[in-house]
Amino acid sequence: MKKLLVKILGNEKTQFIAIPVFSILISLIVGMAVIGLLGKYPATAYINLLQGSGLMPKPSYSAYQGMLTDFTSFLNMLTPMLFAALSVAVAMKAGLFNIGVSGQMLAAGFIATVTVGYSALPSAAAKPLVILVGIIVGMLVGGLVGFLKYRFNINEVVSTIMVNYIVQYLTSFFINTRYMDQISRQSKAISGASRLTLMDVPMAGLQVDLPLCVILAVLAAVLIRFFLDRTSVGFEIKAVGANRNAASYAGINVGKTMVLSMMISGALAGLAGVTYYLGYLQSIQPKVLASTGFDAIAVALLGNNNPVGIIFSSFLITAVTKGSSYMSSASGIDPEIASVITGLILLFSACSAFIRYQVGKWKTELEEAERRNADVNNNH
Amino acid sequence: MSEEYIVEMRHITKRFPGIVANDDVSIQIKKGEIYALLGENGAGKSTLMSMLFGMYEPDEGEIYVKGKKVKITSPNYATKLNIGMVHQHFKLVSNYTITENIIMGMEPVKKILGMFPSVDIKKANEEIRKLSEEYGLEVEPTQVIEKVNVSIRQRVEILKMLYRQAEILIFDEPTAVLTPQEIEFLLQIIRNLRDSGKTIILITHKLEEIKQVADRCAILNHGKIVDILDVASTSTKKMANLMVGREVSFSVEKAEPKFGEVILDVKDISVHNQDRFEVVKHVSFQVHRGEIFAIAGVSGNGQVELADAVAGLMKVSGGTITLKGRDITHESIRRRTEMGISYIPEDRQEYGLLLDFTLKENLAMKSYYKEPFSGKNGILKRDEFEKYGKRLIEEYDIRSGQGTVTQVRSMSGGNQQKAIIAREIELQSDLMIFVQPTRGLDIGAIENIHKQIIAERDKGKAILLISLELDEIMSCADTIGVIYNGAIDKIAPADTLSTSQVGEFMMGVKHK
Numbered sequence: 098m099k100k101l102l103v104k105i106l107g108n109e110k111t112q113f114i115a116i117p118v119f120s121i122l123i124s125l126i127v128g129m130a131v132i133g134l135l136g137k138y139p140a141t142a143y144i145n146l147l148q149g150s151g152l153m154p155k156p157s158y159s160a161y162q163g164m165l166t167d168f169t170s171f172l173n174m175l176t177p178m179l180f181a182a183l184s185v186a187v188a189m190k191a192g193l194f195n196i197g198v199s200g201q202m203l204a205a206g207f208i209a210t211v212t213v214g215y216s217a218l219p220s221a222a223a224k225p226l227v228i229l230v231g232i233i234v235g236m237l238v239g240g241l242v243g244f245l246k247y248r249f250n251i252n253e254v255v256s257t258i259m260v261n262y263i264v265q266y267l268t269s270f271f272i273n274t275r276y277m278d279q280i281s282r283q284s285k286a287i288s289g290a291s292r293l294t295l296m297d298v299p300m301a302g303l304q305v306d307l308p309l310c311v312i313l314a315v316l317a318a319v320l321i322r323f324f325l326d327r328t329s330v331g332f333e334i335k336a337v338g339a340n341r342n343a344a345s346y347a348g349i350n351v352g353k354t355m356v357l358s359m360m361i362s363g364a365l366a367g368l369a370g371v372t373y374y375l376g377y378l379q380s381i382q383p384k385v386l387a388s389t390g391f392d393a394i395a396v397a398l399l400g401n402n403n404p405v406g407i408i409f410s411s412f413l414i415t416a417v418t419k420g421s422s423y424m425s426s427a428s429g430i431d432p433e434i435a436s437v438i439t440g441l442i443l444l445f446s447a448c449s450a451f452i453r454y455q456v457g458k459w460k461t462e463l464e465e466a467e468r469r470n471a472d473v474n475n476n477h
Numbered sequence: 478m479s480e481e482y483i484v485e486m487r488h489i490t491k492r493f494p495g496i497v498a499n500d501d502v503s504i505q506i507k508k509g510e511i512y513a514l515l516g517e518n519g520a521g522k523s524t525l526m527s528m529l530f531g532m533y534e535p536d537e538g539e540i541y542v543k544g545k546k547v548k549i550t551s552p553n554y555a556t557k558l559n560i561g562m563v564h565q566h567f568k569l570v571s572n573y574t575i576t577e578n579i580i581m582g583m584e585p586v587k588k589i590l591g592m593f594p595s596v597d598i599k600k601a602n603e604e605i606r607k608l609s610e611e612y613g614l615e616v617e618p619t620q621v622i623e624k625v626n627v628s629i630r631q632r633v634e635i636l637k638m639l640y641r642q643a644e645i646l647i648f649d650e651p652t653a654v655l656t657p658q659e660i661e662f663l664l665q666i667i668r669n670l671r672d673s674g675k676t677i678i679l680i681t682h683k684l685e686e687i688k689q690v691a692d693r694c695a696i697l698n699h700g701k702i703v704d705i706l707d708v709a710s711t712s713t714k715k716m717a718n719l720m721v722g723r724e725v726s727f728s729v730e731k732a733e734p735k736f737g738e739v740i741l742d743v744k745d746i747s748v749h750n751q752d753r754f755e756v757v758k759h760v761s762f763q764v765h766r767g768e769i770f771a772i773a774g775v776s777g778n779g780q781v782e783l784a785d786a787v788a789g790l791m792k793v794s795g796g797t798i799t800l801k802g803r804d805i806t807h808e809s810i811r812r813r814t815e816m817g818i819s820y821i822p823e824d825r826q827e828y829g830l831l832l833d834f835t836l837k838e839n840l841a842m843k844s845y846y847k848e849p850f851s852g853k854n855g856i857l858k859r860d861e862f863e864k865y866g867k868r869l870i871e872e873y874d875i876r877s878g879q880g881t882v883t884q885v886r887s888m889s890g891g892n893q894q895k896a897i898i899a900r901e902i903e904l905q906s907d908l909m910i911f912v913q914p915t916r917g918l919d920i921g922a923i924e925n926i927h928k929q930i931i932a933e934r935d936k937g938k939a940i941l942l943i944s945l946e947l948d949e950i951m952s953c954a955d956t957i958g959v960i961y962n963g964a965i966d967k968i969a970p971a972d973t974l975s976t977s978q979v980g981e982f983m984m985g986v987k988h989k
Contacts, residue, residue, distance in 0.1 A: 462492070
């Protein structure tokens with residue numbers, strides 16, 4: 098057993114992928130045990146999750162619905178999650194914990210809604226404008242947090258939480274007093290022209306929702322990776338995140354770099370905001386922060402703050418979340434169990450450092466034993 | 478047979494991921510002797526003693542204390558077995574008095590009015606005073622820790638052990654932070670302790686101390702016992718050779734200096750630390766081309782802040798710093814680096830390196846943003862990092878597990894330092910600041926770094942060397958400045974000062 102694990106996980110070059118996959122597998126197995134305890138078939142439940150996310154065909158569909166419908170609606174949910182997780186990751190690379198992604202999302206979503214969403218602009222102008230407003234608003238809010246940290250040394254965890262509250266209550270004030278839809282008790286729906294998801298597009302005989310920005314999100318992940326790994330500014334951000342003292346010793350302007358990385362993080366959160374409130378949804382519920390911004394922290398950690406890793410981790414977590422309602426209706430398992438599985442995945446991923454340590458230890462022991470055997474053989 | 482040995486460690490093996498810290502080590506320590514553990518950094522001395530003190534448990538092997546087999550699972554249990562340890566970093570509460578620090582956890586209690594329990598501090602003070610006199614420790618029990626110097630703090634640690642009835646006293650590199658006079662005093666205390674029947678284990682890499690006090694000495698190299706010697710009948714030279722595993726020379730060869738023009742001119746600078754306390758007070762000095770200007774001083778007298786101020790890591794609150802005739806007092810760190818300052822900081826892991834970055838990234842850590850490492854568009858050129866890294870690894874003999882892509886954290890202290898020195902020399906700066914360049918390094922590495930410093934001087938660099946090791950100052954310096962309490966009171970050519978004179982200035986004893 099030890100030997101097998103060391104063989105699979107011991108190679109330092111493949112560890113970065115082998116260990117996350119290993120911990121996800123373990124958590125899925127534990128998840129199966131949980132489902133089994135509830136007296137349901139674990140395999141069926143997992144298949145239901147995939148079916149609900151449009152990754153496997155369901156046994157039957159209603160009119161104009163199909164696997165493609167489910168899949169694009171899955172992508173619709175994935176887009177803001179991917180942006181939000183990237184936002185968390187960029188800040189994390191600079192050693193900052195952006196717990197205020199939800200607030201930045203709401204600020205960007207709200208401003209974009211009232212400026213562009215309620216305007217009569219045509220689609221070709223409105224959609225790029227929504228994206229632009231999202232980026233700028235997010236960047237400003239993130240930049241503010243970075244500035245507070247740089248100028249007054251205010252801990253970003255505190256300031257982002259405070260900004261969350263401020264944004265939450267300010268926006269609900271305006272929605273309640275000016276933009277309320279009396280029937281839905283939410284903000285009035287935005288114009289179709291400004292929505293970043295095309296609704297009910299006929300395609301292959303089905304009606305599907307097309308999230309236009311999912312490609313942008315994947316592109317952003319690749320771009321962020323390039324930026325962090327291959328540019329001198331990215332080098333500075335990572336250096337500041339790794340050790341502020343050493344970074345400043347190397348001549349890096351630590352304060353400027355922190356503000357910059359919070360601005361980038363905020364811009365990505367802004368993108369998450371507009372794809373959420375003006376894409377996945379079309380209105381804003383007052384006094385509620387999107388859970389996406391918080392789940393994104395976990396997704397970023399699962400992806401090891403690596404932009405490409407985050408593409409996979411957000412895919413996985415969104416699949417579990419999205420598929421949960423179908424799992425619940427198809428096999429009668431409460432949708433909360435999906436959250437349990439998500440929780441398990443995160444729990445075991447958080448143990449990855451321990452797994453690495455343990456495997457390393459076993460490896461040394463085995464090598465030691467082997468060396469001794471060799472010694473014994475030589476002596477004979 | 479175990480009767481005569483108070484401590485026996487048999488066939489101890491301890492592994493950490495990737496290394497075997499102790500490999501089948503056996504030592505036997507007699508009651509009432511001073512037993513030294515000698516070895517280079519990373520030889521496994523501290524690990525071995527940490528196991529005796531219960532901070533780690535051995536993977537294999539057995540420990541016997543007073544003839545009984547024991548499993549020491551925690552420092553508390555070690556204390557119960559009458560084992561005490563003075564760590565390299567003292568564990569004291571700085572705003573408590575000496576007595577309070579010592580009795581903490583086992584305070585004598587009296588009852589006020591027969592019912593309210595309270596600490597009987599008077600009785601405790603009396604006890605501590607008596608204990609201090611008994612062993613010649615000379616401490617005043619009512620003084621507050623933050624007001625007393627390192628040497629006294631160390632004696633407080635010793636009293637802490639004695640108060641807990643320790644019979645076996647472990648000292649981990651006790652002289653690293655002391656001046657020559659203080660070292661003498663400590664060694665005398667250690668002798669007193671032995672004479673009153675205590676058993677002493679001394680971890681050190683300083684040969685003279687062993688020669689002076691120890692009865693027997695075990696030499697460790699790479700986690701294994703190389704030899705166990707009777708100190709009186711063995712020469713220092715032989716011990717050094719056994720410890721390093723090859724021949725070493727003690728003296729540094731050095732040609733006459735040729736001073737050129739003034740490179741660094743520091744005029745009347747003062748520095749305040751974060752607590753707004755003036756740590757550097759109106760310091761002035763000059764360093765010339767081709768000169769090694771060494772600043773001697775006991776740790777914590779402002780020398781690190783002085784170096785940080787010259788390099789730009791700390792702001793000055795007064796005075797001017799001039800480099801090659803240009804005022805740099807308010808320039809940024811990067812600007813100073815570009816104008817010609819190299820800086821080998823005291824804390825190489827916290828300041829000098831990005832431990833989680835690769836070796837090649839660390840080697841280019843101060844020049845990544847310009848040609849040839851980055852183009853005008855700000856995009857890094859990976860092959861340039863690789864090429865540069867390879868060249869420096871080759872030229873400066875930096876050893877690492879995976880070459881240019883090794884994580885610096887995994888490298889040994891000596892090789893980390895080699896990497897920093899390589900990077901700083903390659904900057905081709907006119908001024909090089911070395912702070913504690915050989916701290917924690919083994920004899921071989923120290924020799925090598927001293928050679929490099931002198932070679933840089935001979936190339937016409939101005940060198941500012943700050944060190945706590947008086948030997949290092951005496952063997953490298955052309956000019957010596959002594960810093961005491963933030964002020965440099967004495968600057969003189971090195972050949973006009975003797976070691977003991979410098980030692981006296983370090984203690985603040987002023988001559989007319």
